[in-house]
Every structure is written in C-alpha cells, then in structure tokens.
Amino acid sequence: MAPLGGVRYGLILLLVVIGLGLLAGRIVILHVVDRPFLQGQGDARTLRTDTIPAHRGMITDRNGEPLAISTPVVTLWANPQDLPADDIQRLMLARALGMELDALNERIGRYSEREFMYLRRQMTPEAAQRVLGLRIPGVYAQDEYKRYYPAGEVTAQLLGVTNVDDAGQEGLELAYQPHLAGTPGQRRVLKDRRGRLVRDLQLLREARPGGDLTLSIDQRLQYMAYRELKAVVAEHEADGGVVVMMDARTGEVLAMANQPSYNPNNRAGLDPRGLRNQAIVDVYEPGSVMKPLAMAAMLQTGDVPLDTVVDTSPGWMVIDRFTIKDIRNYGKLTLSGILEKSSNIGMSKLVLRLEDPVVPAIYRALGLGQSPGTGFPGEATGSIPAPVRWSSSQWAALSYGYGLSVSALQLASAFTAIANDGRRLPPSLLKLGQSPAGEPVIDPGVARQILGMMDQVVEPGTGARQALVPGYRVAGKTGTVRKTDAGGYQEKAYRSLFVGIAPVSDPRIVTVVMIDHPRGEEYYGGAVAAPVFSRVAGNALRLLDVPPDARDPES
Incomplete structure (x- = not known):
C-alpha cells in the first residue's frame, strides 16, 4: 500500500506544480504578451467626468431689450489617431469644414501624437450637423455657447466682448464676469475609446446659469x-x-x-x-x-x-x-x-x-x-x-x-x-x-x-x-x-x-x-x-x- 500512496502523492504534487506553472505563465502572458490588448480594452470602457456648459447671463437695456445673449453652438473635435487616411474622406471633411485639404492634413500631422484636436469651434448646430452627417470616424461634437450682440457696433465699447470660451475680456463683460458667468455642471459617464457616450451614469452637479445684468442704457x-x-x-x-x-x-x-x-x-x-x-x-x-x-x-x-x-x-x-x-x-x-x-x-x-x-x-x-x-x-x-x-x-x-x-x-x-x-x-x-x-x-x-x-x-x-x-x-x-x-x-x-x-x-x-x-x-x-x-x-x-x-x- 505504501508504494501506491507515494505515487498518488507524487501525482498530486505534479499536478499542483503544473497548475502553478500554468498560472505563472498566464500572468506572464497577461502582463507582457497581452498587455497592449488589455490596455486597449480598458480604455474602451472608461468612467469619465463630463462638463455641462453653463448658460451665461443676458445683458439688457433698462427696458429689457437684449444687448448681449448667449446662443447654443457646437464645437467639432477629432482624435487624429482615429481619422481615416483615405484622401477622399479627408477631402469631404475639409470641404464640410470650409478648409483646404492641405491645411487639414497639416493640422492632423501636427497633432498626430495626440488624441485630441479642434476641427472648428463655435459652429451653428446646422453647420455642425452637416459635418457629423458624413459619419467620418474620429470626428466628435461638443456643445458650447457663443455670445451674440444684437446692437453690434452701437454698444461695442460699453459691453465689451467674451473670448472663445465665453469669458469676459473687455468692458462690462469683464467687469461683471463673476456675476454673468454660470457655474458649469458635471456628470459621470461611460465612454468608449472613441469618446462616444455609452451610458450616462450619474449627475454630479447641475449647471447653474449666470445672472442677468440690466443696464441704465436706453x-x-x-x-x-x-x-x-x-x-x-x-x-x-x-x-x-x-x-x-x-x-x-x-x-x-x-x-x-x-x-x-x-x-x-x-x-x-x-x-x-x-x-x-x-x-x-x-x-x-x-x-x-x-x-x-x-x-x-x-x-x-x-x-x-x-x-x-x-x-x-x-x-x-x-x-x-x-x-x-x-x-x-x-x-x-x-x-x-x-x-x-x-x-x-x-x-x-x-x-x-x-x-x-x-x-x-x-x-x-x-x-x-x-x-x-x-x-x-x-x-x-x-x-x-x-x-x-x-x-x-x-x-x-x-x-x-x-x-x-x-x-x-x-x-x-x-x-x-x-x-x-x-x-x-x-x-x-x-x-x-x-x-x-x-x-x-x-x-x-x-x-x-x-x-x-x-x-x-x-x-x-x-x-x-x-x-x-x-x-x-x-x-x-x-x-x-x-x-x-x-x-x-x-x-x-x-x-x-x-x-x-x-x-x-x-x-x-x-x-x-x-x-x-x-x-x-x-x-x-x-x-x-x-x-x-x-x-x-x-x-x-x-x-x-x-x-x-x-x-x-x-x-
């Protein structure tokens, strides 16, 4: 009976050693061989915090007539690494953006090592939709606001202007920036590696619009x-x-x-x-x-x-x-x-x-x-x-x-x-x-x-x-x-x-x-x-x- 017990013991020990060896090998494969693949898969399902833009307050004259208002616009951005290399698709994209193909290619080349670049900021929703309608891989949209001044040059120096991020730079827009600027909100979302929304998970903070400003001007x-x-x-x-x-x-x-x-x-x-x-x-x-x-x-x-x-x-x-x-x-x-x-x-x-x-x-x-x-x-x-x-x-x-x-x-x-x-x-x-x-x-x-x-x-x-x-x-x-x-x-x-x-x-x-x-x-x-x-x-x-x-x- 003793020799038979020793064989069983040795067999079990061999199986344990083989199992540990397989486990160690799997670890090596996961950390060395499959690491790029796994990292890509991790990127493909990512928890991210998105900013919800806040509406800037309106400036009106003493009778409530609007002098400065913020209108919804769309900013288009791209991941240069995902953009197609096909010249036809790039030509379609350039024309939709109102750019020359050479200028677009030069811009893509300059940002080729990055995952983000602006294509065109503050477009009208209709113009942005024409670009998105091409369904070109790597092109995405982001909602923003743009300041518009109905009176134009008539009130220009008094009101001042905002920059591309809708922050006051001159005049009353700058003087009352804390009052006019809203507080952006935040939400937690799940996006794939292309930046596309997979699931809206949680509202972290609601966006609060800025306060309105009533001027003495008639x-x-x-x-x-x-x-x-x-x-x-x-x-x-x-x-x-x-x-x-x-x-x-x-x-x-x-x-x-x-x-x-x-x-x-x-x-x-x-x-x-x-x-x-x-x-x-x-x-x-x-x-x-x-x-x-x-x-x-x-x-x-x-x-x-x-x-x-x-x-x-x-x-x-x-x-x-x-x-x-x-x-x-x-x-x-x-x-x-x-x-x-x-x-x-x-x-x-x-x-x-x-x-x-x-x-x-x-x-x-x-x-x-x-x-x-x-x-x-x-x-x-x-x-x-x-x-x-x-x-x-x-x-x-x-x-x-x-x-x-x-x-x-x-x-x-x-x-x-x-x-x-x-x-x-x-x-x-x-x-x-x-x-x-x-x-x-x-x-x-x-x-x-x-x-x-x-x-x-x-x-x-x-x-x-x-x-x-x-x-x-x-x-x-x-x-x-x-x-x-x-x-x-x-x-x-x-x-x-x-x-x-x-x-x-x-x-x-x-x-x-x-x-x-x-x-x-x-x-x-x-x-x-x-x-x-x-x-x-x-x-x-x-x-x-x-x-x-x-x-x-x-x-």
Missing part, C-alpha cells in the same frame, strides 16, 4: 446718439468722438456712444482704436466747458456779487509771462456775458480776485480727479494739480478749463450738480431701483443762477445757437481746446465740446459731446459739437415724453 437713445455721432465724425473727417447722456435726476447713463467703433460679432479687420471706451477711459483738458463750474465756485464765496461787471479790454493780458487772449476785445462784460462770450480774460480777472483756491476745491467736490466708481475696467480718474505753490497763471488756467484733465463721463456727472440744485449724482451704468440722494456740492441758489446763465448762452445770435432744441429751453456751454502731444500744444488740432442741460425749467438730461480733431474750416465747439447736442437732446426729450418748456412755442 437702447433707443443709444442708437440715436451713435447715429448722430458717426455722422458728424464722418462729416468733419474727425479722429473720433463721444456722446454721454445722463439722467439729471438719477445719474443713470442713458446713452454712451463712441467713435470709432467695431462689430463685436465679426472682429475681422478690427481697428484697435475702436476697442477703447473713450467716454470713460480717456481724459483730456476740457477747456471752456469748465467755466460755469468755476463761476459757481466764485459765486459761492460771496466775494463775487451777481451784478459784477468785468472789463476785459483790450482782449488780452499777461500773467507770469504767459499771454491770455480772447477771440476779440469784448470790453465790459457781466457774469452772464463772460459765459456767453466765453471770455478767458473775464474768468482770469475774477479768479485772481480771490485768495483761496476755491476753483480746484469745487472741481474735486464734483468728482473730478477721482474714480467715477462705475467699476468699468480702466476707468480714468483724471487729474487736478495739487495746490502747492501755485502761480497766478495756473489759477487763471484752471478757471477756463486748462491745466486739468477729465473724462466725458466725469464731466457729465459734474454738471448734474447744476441741473439738480447743487447735488452731484454719481454716474451709474446699471439701472437703479431708486434715485440716489446725491452729494450737496453747490449752494442751490448758486446752481440755479448758473443754470440761468447757461440758458442765456444758448440763445439765437450766440455762439451756441446751433444747440437750440425747438420747443425746449436749453442750458449749455461750448468749448474748443487745443490738443497736446509730446512737444506741447498742437497748432491745428482741436477738440470740440458741448455740455448741455435740458429742459431748463425741469432738467431731465445732461449731455456731453466731444469731437476729436475735426478737420476743415469748422472746429469750434459751437459749430461742430453743439449741432450734435441739438439733434440728440431733441430726439431724447421727445422719446422720454418730456413736455416742451420754450418761452415762445414758435422758437
């Missing part, structure tokens, strides 16, 4: 302001210009137009100058439009009576070796006459009577030299010189609008104090729920006196007569300022300005017009900028249903 007024601005820039062959219209009761910006501009929906051949929102980010010396504000500062001291008369003869004067001139000798002028004739001599003589720097002080109180606080990217603060050892010529220059820099938006905001019984309203690019209290800067009586003087400036026979609006009383001030470069003031390059308030009896709008370097014989603010104000303000008052207040209905 699209009707914006279109109108842009149309008039574009026309006058073309007529005078100017470098550009801006129009800013503010609600005199709330500080809301009703229109903000810029020239040059661009089409944000098609940026091919874009002029870089068109990207700048000149109304907010550019500053310049404002010139004579500052005279009403400087006059208010002097009246408020009590040292300049309302019935003051200034002798401006002989039409020029020398201060600190600098010669200050008027266009001609106006002789004796009242305070209203100084504003009407825009006398630099009159303003200089008035301000030199005072001992305190009241003019720069009121400029600062009106928000000049400070950030407007709109949150717009790159908004300019401007500058007012510090009161350290000022010369008499600097004091005089500030009184007629030189020696400081402001933006068009700051200028409009400053004049809300004249329109609003001395209370300055900060500018807002967003629609407000209620009117702000404003900041008292000018004595109410003084503000009404200045408004009355500006009313007399815009009368038939004056230099600002082209700003008249039929049916309405208009208060305003012209300005013509020489441009500067690295060498100082340029000889024949000007900015033409007009600031207007309407209607005088119950101010509703404050409007600033600036035309940059008008060419030709006409370059004065009264001849170039004032007519733009007349057309823009007239249409705006009618659209806003503001009752006429003209003394003479036939005027």
